[in-house]
Amino acid sequence: MTFFSSLLSSLPGAAAQGLIWGIMAIGVYLTFRILDVADLTVDGTLATGGATAVMLIRAGVDHRLALLVAFAVGLICGLCTGLLHTRCGIPAILSGILTQLALYSVNLRIMGNKANQALSVDKYPLTVSQRFVRELSLKNPLPLLLIITVCVIALLYWFFGTEKGSSIRATGANPAMARAQGIDTRACNVLGLMLSNGLVAFSGALLAQYQGSSDINMGRGSIVIGLAAVIIGEVIFGKLFVNFALKLLAVSFGAIIYYFVLQIVLQLGLNTNDLKLITAAIVALFLAVPYWKSRIHRQNHKTAGAAKGGTSC
Amino acid sequence: MLKLEHLCKTFNPGTVNEKKALSDLNLHLAEGDFLTVIGGNGAGKSTMLNAVAGTFPVDEGRILIGSNDVTRLPEHKRAAYIGRVFQDPMMGTAPTMQIDENLALAARRGARRGLKWGLSREEKEVYFAKLKELGLGLEDRMTSKVGLLSGGQRQALTLLMASLKRPRLLLLDEHTAALDPATAAKVLEISDRIIRENHLTCMMITHNMRDAITYGNRLIMMNEGRIILDIAGEEKKQLTKRDLLDRFAALAGTQEETDAVLLS
Ligand SMILES: Nc1ncnc2c1ncn2[C@@H]1O[C@H](COP(=O)(O)OP(=O)(O)O)[C@@H](O)[C@H]1O
Ligand SMILES: [Mg+2]
Numbered sequence: 001m002t003f004f005s006s007l008l009s010s011l012p013g014a015a016a017q018g019l020i021w022g023i024m025a026i027g028v029y030l031t032f033r034i035l036d037v038a039d040l041t042v043d044g045t046l047a048t049g050g051a052t053a054v055m056l057i058r059a060g061v062d063h064r065l066a067l068l069v070a071f072a073v074g075l076i077c078g079l080c081t082g083l084l085h086t087r088c089g090i091p092a093i094l095s096g097i098l099t100q101l102a103l104y105s106v107n108l109r110i111m112g113n114k115a116n117q118a119l120s121v122d123k124y125p126l127t128v129s130q131r132f133v134r135e136l137s138l139k140n141p142l143p144l145l146l147i148i149t150v151c152v153i154a155l156l157y158w159f160f161g162t163e164k165g166s167s168i169r170a171t172g173a174n175p176a177m178a179r180a181q182g183i184d185t186r187a188c189n190v191l192g193l194m195l196s197n198g199l200v201a202f203s204g205a206l207l208a209q210y211q212g213s214s215d216i217n218m219g220r221g222s223i224v225i226g227l228a229a230v231i232i233g234e235v236i237f238g239k240l241f242v243n244f245a246l247k248l249l250a251v252s253f254g255a256i257i258y259y260f261v262l263q264i265v266l267q268l269g270l271n272t273n274d275l276k277l278i279t280a281a282i283v284a285l286f287l288a289v290p291y292w293k294s295r296i297h298r299q300n301h302k303t304a305g306a307a308k309g310g311t312s313c
Numbered sequence: 314m315l316k317l318e319h320l321c322k323t324f325n326p327g328t329v330n331e332k333k334a335l336s337d338l339n340l341h342l343a344e345g346d347f348l349t350v351i352g353g354n355g356a357g358k359s360t361m362l363n364a365v366a367g368t369f370p371v372d373e374g375r376i377l378i379g380s381n382d383v384t385r386l387p388e389h390k391r392a393a394y395i396g397r398v399f400q401d402p403m404m405g406t407a408p409t410m411q412i413d414e415n416l417a418l419a420a421r422r423g424a425r426r427g428l429k430w431g432l433s434r435e436e437k438e439v440y441f442a443k444l445k446e447l448g449l450g451l452e453d454r455m456t457s458k459v460g461l462l463s464g465g466q467r468q469a470l471t472l473l474m475a476s477l478k479r480p481r482l483l484l485l486d487e488h489t490a491a492l493d494p495a496t497a498a499k500v501l502e503i504s505d506r507i508i509r510e511n512h513l514t515c516m517m518i519t520h521n522m523r524d525a526i527t528y529g530n531r532l533i534m535m536n537e538g539r540i541i542l543d544i545a546g547e548e549k550k551q552l553t554k555r556d557l558l559d560r561f562a563a564l565a566g567t568q569e570e571t572d573a574v575l576l577s
């Protein structure tokens with residue numbers, strides 16, 4: 001009984017965390033699925049977003065403005081990776097790692113050379129706070145997070161339907177074709193990376209407010225959590241959600257489910273230190289399954305073709 | 314219309330893989346010319362087309378389309394003048410996007426892409442009509458992902474995309490080579506119709522000598538990065554496969570070389 005009641009009481013928190021990480025995961029989706037690059041900048045960008053928001057709010061800046069500034073700073077992080085990749089010829093993964101590493105120092109600078117900075121909801125008005133997550137009041141962060149998620153998805157749905165957005169999708173789908181149709185694929189890659197990191201920093205800014213502090217390590221491994229959300233969303237809702245907006249919603253749901261499962265596993269008494277290992281193993285498994293499937297499929301295809309006399313086409 | 318002047322291109326210079334793919338290539342095309350290009354494997358045919366399209370920079374020489382010197386222009390900017398269909402049916406379309414979305418991308422070739430909606434209702438009607446002309450039933454599948462189409466359907470779609478916004482130059486690189494003979498014939502027929510209806514200037518590489526003779530008003534043969542034979546006008550109309558083989562034998566000398574170049 002205590003298992004269920006304590007699980008139940010942890011669910012609102014899990015939902016809030018899931019919604020916040022869902023925005024981060026949508027950013028990961030933009031690079032991983034639409035641009036078809038794995039961008040490791042995000043581990044740094046999440047903390048940059050958090051650090052920026054916390055320091056601005058502590059300096060007396062409005063919390064909503066702080067969110068927007070964090071988004072803008074995220075754009076710049078993406079720009080760095082994008083330029084390293086497209087203008088300096090560095091592979092995308094390495095570009096992301098370089099920016100991420102550089103951001104570690106930048107983040108420490110932003111936080112006044114401290115590894116973490118507190119942001120008490122008692123002292124400053126905040127957009128969202130963990131404090132009220134189980135309260136039935138207007139201060140409860142869940143409705144607001146839901147609205148923010150829906151707005152983010154609506155904006156992205158609009159953007160990727162425009163001419164500019166379509167050219168980014170084409171760049172990810174087939175760069176040779178995109179160039180043949182007059183699309184500047186380098187600029188599109190940069191723009192996609194910027195947008196993705198903007199969202200991740202925005203998510204980091206929400207997360208820092210929610211948990212009441214920013215930390216130099218808050219983004220460590222976040223790419224894997226983002227990927228986990230993307231994959232969980234695809235596995236569970238892939239067949240159902242074909243529209244682009246629904247696909248983004250599936251990513252957000254994926255993040256929420258990830259945090260629900262996490263709570264269950266924790267309530268079952270699992271050691272928190274093992275969490276990253278388990279997450280990494282699950283993500284690796286889900287990334288491997290489509291590959292294994294295609295190999296089995298190809299082998300079946302070969303034997304079937306041989307049986308028919310090898311004239312399959 | 315198109316002027317290629319002293320084009321040179323060496324791949325992997327200074328390495329063991331060094332390969333001179335174009336050596337001092339010169340070619341002038343007039344407005345409305347339909348050029349067919351033949352030559353053995355590795356003769357430099359694709360390299361010539363890719364040099365024109367801007368896939369890579371050339372080492373020497375100039376490329377002019379009309380009065381525009383495009384030699385230094387990046388690929389996506391040259392696309393304003395050029396429509397292309399590749400040998401690989403996978404290369405010309407975005408597989409994860411819909412048929413109508415692919416056409417909408419092509420319709421904006423050479424235009425600035427902003428924050429207007431990427432696919433308007435009026436456009437869809439135009440695409441419906443154009444797809445219907447192809448006669449492949451694609452007009453009823455406009456919202457299908459292109460990845461679901463067969464190779465022939467994709468090549469036909471790519472052709473339509475290449476000509477949707479009238480290009481000053483159409484480049485076809487063995488665009489029927491990956492298709493079965495019946496589909497290849499059909500796609501070639503569609504190509505010829507689109508070229509004639511729109512009075513396009515076109516360069517078409519083919520490995521099929523008969524097609525090279527049947528289509529177009531001018532034929533060139535390439536070998537080792539140069540043009541070794543150039544036949545146009547009345548002479549091209551009268552040309553037979555036998556003539557072509559003889560002409561080449563006279564140029565190259567031995568029978569083995571002839572076979573190597575023409576039958577590969
Ligand atoms: N991107 C490239 N890198 C290195 N070598 C290339 C490249 N493209 C073509 N080549 C070489 O240049 C020569 C001409 O190739 P190509 O123009 O593709 O011949 P084809 O006439 O068969 O189309 C070949 O020897 C080919 O191997
Ligand atoms: Mg070729």
